[in-house]
Amino acid sequence: MPNHSNADAPRSRAPWWFTLAGQLLQSWVRIRRDPAEPATLLQAGVPVCYAIERDGFSDALILQRACREAGLPSPMQPLAGTRRRRSVFALARRDGWIFGRIRSRTPNEPLGQLVHSLEGFPERDIQIVPVSIYVGRAPNRDSGWFRVLFSENWVMVGSFRRLLALLLNGRDTVVQFSAPVSLRKVLAESGDIAPERFARKIARVLRTHFRRIRTAVVGPDLSHRRTVVDSVLNAEPVRAAIAASAAKEKISHAKAWRKAHKMLLEIAADYSHPVVRSVSFLLSNFWNKLYDGIAMHHFDKARAVAPGHEVIYVPCHRSHADYLLLSYQLHVSGVVVPHIAAGVNLNLPVIGPILRRGGAFFMRRSFKGNALYSVVFNEYLAQLIDRGVPMEYFIEGGRSRTGRLLAPRAGMLVMTVRAFLRAPRRPVLFQPVYIGYEKLMEGNAYAGELSGKPKEKESLLGFLRGLKVLRQRYGHVALNFGEPIELNPLLDATGTDWRAGSGDPDARPEWLNDVVDQVAERIQININRAADVNPINLLALVLLATPKHAMAESDLLTQLELSKALLEELPYSDRVTLTPMNPAGIIAYGEQMAWIQRVKHPLGDVLTVSGEQAVLLSYFRNNVLHLTATAAWVACCFLNNRRMARATVVRLGTLIYPFIQSELFLPWDSDGFAAQLEATLDFFIRRGLLESRSDGRTVERGPGQEDSAFQLKVIARGLLQAFERYYITLAALAKHGPHTITGSELETACTLTAQRLGLLNELSAPEFFDKALFRGFIQKLREQKIVWTDEAGKLDYDSALEGMVRDARVILSRDVRHSILKITQGGGEKEPPAETGEADTAA
Template identity: 60%
Template sequence: MTEQPSLPLPPPPAPTPPPAPAGKRARPPLWARLIEKLLVPWIEIKREPAVPPFTLDRPVCYVLENYGLSNTLILDRACREAGLPSPLATLPGDPLGRKRAYVALSRRGGGLWTRPKNKNHSDGLSRLLMAHRLYPDQDVQVVPVSIFVGRAPSRQSGWFSVLFSENWALVGRFRRLLAILLNGRDTVVQFSPSVRVWEILDEDLPHERTVRKVSRMLRAHFRKIRSAVIGPDLSTRRLLVDRVLDAEPVRKAIADQARRDGSEYLEAWKKAHGFAWEIAADYSNPVVRSASFALTGFWNRIYDGVDVHHLDKLKQIAPGHEVVYVPCHRSHMDYLLLSYLLYTHGIVPPHIVAGINLNMPVIGSILRRGGAFFIRRSIRGNALYAVVLGEYVAQLVGEGFSIEYFIEGGRSRTGRLLAPKGGMIAMTLKAFLRAPRRPVVFQPVYIGYEKVIEGKSYLDELTGQPKQKETIWALIRGVFEILREHYGKVTVNFGEPVFMDAMLAKNAPDWRETADTDDKPAWFNDTVDELAHQIQVNINRAADVNPINLLALALLSTPKHAMAESDLLAQLALSKKLLAALPYSDRVTVTAKSPEEIIVYGEKIGVLTRRKHPLGDVIGVEGETAVLQSYFRNNSLHLFSAAAWIALCFQNNRRLSRSSLLRLGKTIYPFIQEELFLPWNEDEFSERLNATIDLFIAEGLLSQVNEGEDGYIARGPGQTDEVFRLRAVAHSLQQAFERYFIAITTLVKNGPRTLSAGELETLCHLAAQRLSLLYAPAAPEFFDKSLFRGFIGKLRELKLVWLCPNGKLDFDERLNTWEKDAKLVLSRELRHTITKISPEAVSKVAAGAAGAAESKA
């Protein structure tokens, strides 16, 4: 690079007044004296060193790292107390041209309420150096001064003081004012040794190069002092944004964006910088520490306690790994709770992926400083944003920061795990393949609640009301409402980790040979899908069964959501026996409360109602509480899948051969597995069915008629207690099979090559709605379109249906076999109703579509 020519010399100015005698302190302006008097009660200054390390044999120009009125006034007061010249007085000859004796390397832009922007600003320094070049009689010494307000508040200072303590960020005026009011009595002004301007100019470099070199040296000096006083820079936002924008993929994407827009590279760069700044976290230890103080009281106020299991196993595998936390997403409390637990257990909280909807005023800033980075819900069609986001994740992974994201994409409104979205997993995998420095481990986390704070809003959304937009005012109102309620206990279980290396070794043994290429390998998508699925499986394998889960499972199986107390006790005992005798996983935890204690607990937290009766009390759930309990039943639905299937087969059959039970179970298993993220293959599921049959026989719920695989299994006659208990177990999966039958019946009734997948999904949704209206109200997820979508997708995956060239679904006679098998599971009345309703839904939708077409014509 060629050097810029020196500036031409301007004509000499009028003679300057003689320098003031050294040590004589000029009087600052009146406005400065008035403002300083207002700040006197709030500020106590400690000078370091106590005796300034320079002499007053020549004029002094102070250099500050950042411009600010408060910094100027604090410096002026410190100089007055030390007997030094005022920075608000004019230097001899006024070489700065601003009637002052200080310069700032960086200047803040923005208004009172806008976020500050760091603008490099060294015009004053440039003028000072040029004045010495032009007028040799100038002889000023430069003194760097560092100012820290609240550099290290102690724990006793209070969490609010910690929040506004000194850090590496360039803060706004309002935040600086709060910092002074809270921490001004712990203000440090550090004077550094002086440097004569003529010593700087001795190298005889061109003016522009001299200014850049001196600015760079001063910034390095200020960073060194700041690091020694408040510790190293932990503000990953500025550092990572710079690295993101400097990465080759982002530079290429910026150039492509400029070509698409027909704009300059600088304009596209600004757009990329805006994206990166919008995304990036601004992790702050003071904020995290402050949040831990506040949340301790908050958790104690609304919860009975937080139980944590298997965290010790995470601590054993975490060292040497890049840890990606992947919790289930049930509530906004999830990320606060997990970060709090990790912090209080001595583990660095992760950087958390959050939806841009949470980037609200005040709250967004706090979350960002707690480690949240915000992403848009949809990035389709925005190539530059996608590259910037991917590079940001790559930088986090490359630097070894732990990350947390929710692969369900949003909070579950039904209590069951949602189908995973692989976008963030794909970004993590790409980042690892590009720079496989540390092995990546995905840590599934199950979070179980006895009440969710969003319960009412979930109920509204499931009944068709639109999702309410998050606002700061809604959040404030919500906090006050939350503090008036009681939400029982929370359990956080750390599941079995999923190692990326092991998955790559399984799916792509030669992955290292293609790791550094830009092309996506053929195995990439399958690996992402398998990782996502295994994470969900392992979340379910770490489930917690609390008293509310067991109560919901039992009581929702009856038409009026009520049981005699004796029946409820027996049902709770059976559920606990199933979980103990046939453990789902060694990481599943189950409440230690007895059936009697569970009922007492349910009444205590307001879930159960008790009706006194001479023949025995009746326990139940009523109104909205009953509907909300389906959420907690669904939390543990997968744990009872094998037992529910066996019990369901005996709803309408007195006896079945063991071989038939196992054959039907194998047939239906791929669909249950897809919906509930079950961990077994078909043969393992058959073994579990066999063990469940044996347990039911041992409990007296079933009996063995003949020995051997072809022997018959029988249940008792109609209205016995044993049949009642079997019916309660079966109910948890009954609606799933009803949904399957609705889809198959609708498809068969309309015939092959008639409906597209979308049309079939819509008709199934309408038929399920009508069935719910005509008969007993179903759980809200019964007519959830996504569940029908998943079932149709599994039919296509198993090649039971396939897509024709015209986009319609085709099938063969195998679906008729499904209809016949349904007779063994569903009652004649229910099958008849579904068969009748489905064509009605089809005809009405077809008529509506025809009417809409005619009106358009």
């Protein structure tokens, strides 16, 4: 083993009582080292001196044992080349048995001794290793309720409380070794500086280091909520808003102040570490009753880039469980629980105070017409960012009812960026998180809302009624951490000196909206790039693509194998995770979860999905629909065409891509999508689903009755309904003509048409008539300058609209087009003639 010890120092054994105490402690305290092998951090042959955050007998015992078990030099031996009797020093000490006080002695004395020991000996060096010790950090199911009161926090407790913490939480002790600091190197970089001043500088650096580590592990030192509330109310923007409110409403300044104070108490979190620990203790049992397992992927990458940043967690929003799941998993993984922006509708009796003490702060759905509330909320958010409090919010604005990512709402992002611009001390890092379920507690409610039922208002009674969900099992949950997004590079790309405007709370530069839009789009794209494909997603993709949601078992096995091969051979991103189950295991799991039923038959079993289950299952298909968008487009091209030019598949794909990209938040530019189409064509050719003709210029599929044609049809169904929605919009617009209909009227007309078409064809996809999807498509038509609003507020359109209608004939069958035209136009009027030479009609 490399020699890391203070070998030149005279050996000194620890006092007998210290050794005895260590032996007694060993049977009770369980230590987890981070990293597990800290010896790899040290430089061989250089004396080691440990720096700990707080002095204390128990900390010395824990450090001694951790070093012994890791094969590190003992902190209790003299330090080579110095007069120090121990190879450890503390930054702060506390006297007293129960209610101690901090001693005036500083670490400058031992640091000064270390600096003086190097004087006149240029060959000497000392490596200072910061060691953080946390007692009672990680909860588990064996933890007692009372133990959470003595978990690690920011308060420097006395010896008696530390003893209680060891007795109650000693088995959850973490010793974190940080990379050593070369005293010689830092001394050389500091130039000609007095030893006393240099010692103070090193002490400041170490304090900052320990504060950063403790913030990451325990959370920011928020003190009491009153501290934050006072800071917000004393901020200049809030004081000005109070004065303006008093003048506008003709009330006294004191009454306006009380009004602002009441608003702030409605908003502000009241973070309590004991409550977080208590809730974590309860949730460990709750999750075990509800889920079969919770997995996190790529979390180590997220934790590695977080230090030194203001971290904003931005997960997708699919269930009320999202709030608790992410916070719980972060807590048990040793990361501080973020403050979560929650709708004020969740501030219910009993539930609200618990959420508030768990880090939730509440916001109203709209700030319009309430200038005072807007200023108070913005200032509160700015205070959190200024204090380095990690946050979490959902930029979709609400839970997705369809399983797709919703178009982002930029309100919280705008407030975050503006707060950072005021005081850009700590760079902001947005951390996207994909949350994937196998069954949703709210599934039936979502299906009802999409079919026209009103959303049920949150209430305590509704919450109590909802406890019946505990009777069911909801499978596995995955939390995938996507590629983080740093704000500073996006601000630098604006080409302006954005730091020059810092400090102005009302600053709203012209480029702000563009930066926020970029951040929002990247967040959604990176969430999708971290998708988890579970067995239920794959079953939904395949079974819902058949007319009766049924498939022979042999065909289902083949299609599942093809879907997995597609995702493996053409990876969407390096952060997508895929179930390791084989096709047979996926089917068995689907039956176990009661998503699919087996119908026995002498000629081979059939797997089917009931009508109600099919509607619910569409949610899980939509979770991962973006992963197969490229393959679905290629397959769509061969639904009604036996043969197509390879260049035509790519050309039409790049034309339709802006609309698919906007709806599914795809990551490629036009050239990147074209490359994906080429790779997908090659994949289908390798698999025998397509054949290459004419030296690769033409691609052909087999006859309609062959298995290859059936497999392509199943893949194509993933995007087909999107193209049908596009065609409904174009047909409705063409029916009314230019200058006759507004954007909102067109949305309504399209929604009604889709609903009627769904009734006629028994579609099991509620998102088919989702008004938001029509709104997004119309907005994209505007961005592409195909549609615009005239002076009267009516829609006008370009001749390119007719070209899009002609191109639709390549994808949509005559029957589908006729059905849509019949509903939108009241009869079967003719379409514009199609271009010739694009494709050969299938036999």
